[in-house]
Amino acid sequence: MSKTISVSQIKEAAQEAYEQFKDNTGGKNADYIPYLANIDKNLFGISICLLDGRTITLGDSSYCFGIESVSKVHTAILALRQYGAEKVLKMIGADATGLPFNSIMAILLENDHPSTPLVNAGAITACSMVQPVGSSDKKWEAIVSNITDLCGSAPQLIDELYKSETATNFNNRSIAWLLKNYNRIYDDPDMSLDLYTRQCSLGITAEQLSIAAATIANDGVNPVTKKLVFDASLSPKITSLVATVGFYERTGDWLYTSGIPAKTGVGGGVMGIMPGHFGISAFAPPLDSSGNSVKAQLAIKYIMNKLGLSIFGSTRFTITG
Numbered sequence: 001m002s003k004t005i006s007v008s009q010i011k012e013a014a015q016e017a018y019e020q021f022k023d024n025t026g027g028k029n030a031d032y033i034p035y036l037a038n039i040d041k042n043l044f045g046i047s048i049c050l051l052d053g054r055t056i057t058l059g060d061s062s063y064c065f066g067i068e069s070v071s072k073v074h075t076a077i078l079a080l081r082q083y084g085a086e087k088v089l090k091m092i093g094a095d096a097t098g099l100p101f102n103s104i105m106a107i108l109l110e111n112d113h114p115s116t117p118l119v120n121a122g123a124i125t126a127c128s129m130v131q132p133v134g135s136s137d138k139k140w141e142a143i144v145s146n147i148t149d150l151c152g153s154a155p156q157l158i159d160e161l162y163k164s165e166t167a168t169n170f171n172n173r174s175i176a177w178l179l180k181n182y183n184r185i186y187d188d189p190d191m192s193l194d195l196y197t198r199q200c201s202l203g204i205t206a207e208q209l210s211i212a213a214a215t216i217a218n219d220g221v222n223p224v225t226k227k228l229v230f231d232a233s234l235s236p237k238i239t240s241l242v243a244t245v246g247f248y249e250r251t252g253d254w255l256y257t258s259g260i261p262a263k264t265g266v267g268g269g270v271m272g273i274m275p276g277h278f279g280i281s282a283f284a285p286p287l288d289s290s291g292n293s294v295k296a297q298l299a300i301k302y303i304m305n306k307l308g309l310s311i312f313g314s315t316r317f318t319i320t321g
């Protein structure tokens with residue numbers, strides 16, 4: 001089957017989602033990172049980036065919030081760019097853990113690898129892999145420049161968030177050293193943890209995340225800047241990582257109900273990839289018990305279902321207008 005979807009239908013679906021969920025009061029801000037507990041819980045933005053570079057934005061889509069775990073996708077891409085798909089599979093893995101994002105149990109159960117770059121353990125490992133190994137400053141430059149390429153504009157470090165997170169990241173410190181115990185940290189553990197914490201503290205907008213998602217959906221070419229960010233062969237690898245574990249222990253429920261691979265962060269952002277068609281992002285701080293934004297989930301699900309889209313469906317669709 002094939003069908004055509006117009007840009008105005010996409011805009012209408014996004015507008016309806018925004019209206020329908022903007023007053024939803026479900027969920028609660030992350031409170032284990034003090035900075036996030038104090039963010040205005042009413043913020044809500046949606047952004048869709050089409051592969052011709054146009055963006056459809058609603059609400060607080062240019063509000064700069066903590067990227068948090070969505071950055072795991074970006075740095076996984078950097079590791080893939082620097083090492084290639086096979087080495088990333090060997091050095092980190094590409095499996096679901098079925099457990100919360102910060103699980104120590106997951107490492108103990110799988111001590112042969114940290115499972116995936118999209119949970120805390122694998123993301124800290126990915127930071128340890130970033131080249132040049134041994135230089136914190138140069139590694140940081142590479143991380144920021146990769147995120148800038150993907151988003152088409154630079155993220156801004158939220159210093160208060162970085163301090164807040166550094167002062168409270170005891171669980172992640174245990175993860176870094178446990179990984180060291182299993183020879184799964186490829187640089188200094190404290191430096192790798194600091195890079196991970198800093199990248200989570202980068203401020204980003206929903207619009208920027210939708211552009212990054214569209215770059216993945218567009219085989220590595222940023223649809224806004226037209227820059228080739230990564231080799232096209234990496235796109236399906238990235239999307240498969242996101243599909244497998246983007247919502248941690250709730251990933252199956254998410255894919256089943258939304259039909260789109262997406263990655264969440266405790267800052268309230270969600271970034272979804274519709275390969276060959278668009279990138280979508282929504283942002284709202286209150287989270288469910290797994291650390292996934294309640295309103296962002298509702299909005300993206302609504303848009304996908306309203307448009308009748310799913311990466312698992314056989315319908316081939318074209319966007320027109």
Ligand SMILES: NC(=O)CC[C@H](N)C(=O)O
Binds near residue numbers: 120197200265267
């Ligand atoms: N799920 C998330 O967004 C978690 C990110 C956060 N920086 C942490 O490591 O706990």
